Amino acid sequence: VIAQSEAIAARIFGAERTCYSAGGSTLAIQAALALLKSQGCRKIAAGRCSHRSLVSAAALLDLDILWLYPKEYPTAAVDCSGQALEGADALFLTNIDYYGGTCRAENPGIPVVCDNAHGAYLRFVSKAAFGRDYLHPMEFGYPVISAESAHKTLPALTGAAYLHFSKGTEHSRAKEMMALFGSSSPSYLILDSLDKFNDRIATDIDCVNRACASVAKLKSDLAAMGFIIRKSDPLRITINTRAWGWRGVEFAAQLRASGVECEMADENYIVLLFSAITTVEDCQRAFTALSLIGQRAALPMVQYPVIQPKQEMSVREAVFAAHRTLPVEQAVGEICGGIQSPCPPCIPIVMPGERIDAEAAEALRLYGVKDITVLSRGQ
Template identity: 45%
Template sequence: MPGGKGIEYPLDITEINGADVLYESCGIIRESECNTAGLFGAAETCYSCGGATLSIQAMLAAAVSLTGKKKIAAGRYSHKSLINSAVLLGLNVKWIYPDTFLGADIKPEDVERAIDGDTAAVFVNSVDYLGGQSDIAAISEVCKKHGVLLLADNAHGAYKVFTGDHPLSLGADMTADSAHKTLPAITGTAYLHLADSAYLSAAKSAMSLFGSSSPSYLMLDSLDLCAKYIAEERESALHTTERVRELKAELISAGVPLYPSDDMRITVDAAAMGYTGEQIGQLIRGKGAECEMCGNRYAVLLFSVVQPEKDFAVLSEMLRSIPRTEPVEIREIPVIRPEAAMTAREAYFSAKKTVSVKEAVGMICAGINSPCPPCVPIVYPGEVIPAEAAEAMLYYGVGKIECCSL
């Protein structure tokens, strides 16, 4: 038993008799996972106590195991857990570029061009931090045509279990969903959803490979309670998404400029109001709220399916009361396409040194340095750092980076 002996947290137990074993679940955990799978329309669901990061690592490892291939075609601006996995698993990543810097919206035709006979899977990020989304259904058709798996980082879209457009229902083979971002579950809880039971053995093995051997039963209990919420509170959750859409319409009518986003966030175009995203964040913080992300141009407000009704009126008043000034000129970062000199694994495990970003131009990146949020690296291990990437890193506050020293 844990050292706390359940005094403060009675459910803080370990994998004792009768409590099941997370990565070989066949008892109460298995029953709860099956209940959740049914709610999401999955063939199988694996619980994660290591966030969507663990789910992403596991589905990539499972894809390698199931196909015997190590090439992944992936949206360029994916969460750093993808490149972490590439380093650990020795993956070869073929990048698919969107039209905008840090965007997740990749085109099906670009996906098709990235696939070849060595491709194990396509990896897409949808929803991204600003609320952008890829056309999962169309990308799924491309993947099925070529017989490759479609893996979706749905960390910000678990609420789509209510709205009918969850990546699983659109054709994804595996999805990594963060429960704690938009559902009523504690921090670090997540799911790995599988469209086919044939993937379960590989997925569970991969979860065990990357996950802790001491999973938190407090987190597992939270996931079980979240399943109860999903089963019983569909109308309440849908009401919340409707209220977010109504608030967007109200703000637009009042002249508040918004960036198009999904049904669980409002992305304010601060520059069009005469501010930076950080300044809007400070104004909102001063009124008792906190943004999910504040950048140079945008301020992102993320909702939950259990958002109190009073918050909508408060937020509306907050944003409508901010004085407008002349729009701020924000330098747009272009889509950057660095050239790879070696694999991510080779670079990461090479002899390395830390240098200033200004000195790093022309050197080979050997570390994973990503502004968080959105936790998306600008340049990846193994890539030669171009001047525009260095400028972008400085723009986002990254001053130093690890590079190959040889």
């Protein structure tokens, strides 16, 4: 029955094969990277602002990571040219970052795993109405393995996710690799929610476009009020709160008091994430809550440094070494031994095996990390 439902999902998403995950995109990413490891891939090129699941998989699978650095933290857009990927066996892309940016790459000629956790809905978005700036990985036009969370933007239970394989990918051991990391007793409630979405989208395929249209109108109305809206995917609104006179975290607290919860807030922005079943009424409530927050004198933007710490040892060596925990301000000069990542966006600031310098410590502080795991003396 599950295999039949997965086959239906594969047809809906345009995949050659789809596997359900009850362990979120994290399980899907771990399995995808394990597949690549079994096919001889050792070094993975990846954007520095990748989800922590990439780093944990690298530790468990003993993969090396070639970091591709963005111009702005924490965004997905990185250089994926042949020169940038030199020496890499595979590429790990983030299709949509927390601000709503994307990373577009031409066919790199090496295996590609795409973290599309926030973009499962893109398969159903009208390109005629909303453009082609944001594509579903099955629309990239080259072989790709895509991990995506149904529960983020589609009507499915938390933990519901897909592992899609396009034509040209090797997936014969997909379930075997998922079993390395997932439970042998997955939640059938989660799996059932994925199955129910198949029926829902088949009977109302335009629901996603109605939701996108409602969010587009909300973006337009907010811009008309004077809010600075950062470019993002169709089901996301990213507001520059500094331009409105508020720190992002303060602005989010104001919204929470009005019954509106942000997906993420930092010093500069708040992120509102909508779903495939968002209604006009939902957007009207959001507009009312936002309009109640008064405009103040603009604040200067906080600059998050794009740090490039020195790698002293592999991710695996660092994670499994003896360690201790220190306050961040006392960790300068130490080697990071754990995966400390503020959530959201679940992106490690310093990676295991990297030496923590003063700039890295400041970046950790800016993101609210107070304590960090470092290697014990003598390691």
